[in-house]
Amino acid sequence: MGQPVAFFEITSTAPEKIRAFxxxxxxWSAEADPSMDGYAMVDTGAGPEAVGGGIGPSQAPGDTGVKIYVRVDDLEDRLSRAGELGADVLAPPMDLPEGYGRIAVVSDPDGNPVGLWA
Known part of the structure; x- marks a missing residue:
């Protein structure tokens, strides 16, 4: 069984403009949350089974764009496997707030960022 896309994220140096777009x-609805540095959780309005997302400000040079987060059972195992397949770690494993799990971000062999979420 394959791993599902669980979340999408859109980051921008002009997050208000991108959120409006x-x-x-x-x-969609997406209200910026000041407690999350202006990050907005996205409600696509497609129901409870839809893939959710977020729109927020860029955190580092070159991190703007759209990325997907794929649900994985074992974050460290998938990071190791990604490395074997030619990926670089862009963001090491980190805990999400409020018990939402852990994430990491790798780049695929073409340099595209891909999030892993356990």
Whole structure:
């Protein structure tokens, strides 16, 4: 059985502009949360089984764009396997707030960021 896409993230140096673009284009709702440095959780309005996402400010040079997070059973195992397949670790494992699990970000062999979420 394959691993499902669990989350998407859109980061920008102009997060308000990008948030307005996506919410107006697709009818999503996304309110910036000041306690999360302006990060906005996205509700696509597609129901409880839909893949959720977030839109927020860039945290480092070159990190703007769209990335997916794939649900994995064992974060460290998948990080190791990604390395064997030519990935570099962009963000080491970190805990998400409020018990939402752990994430890490790798780059695929073409340099595209891919999030892993356990």
């Amino acid at each position: 996506y919410t107006e284009l697709f009818g």
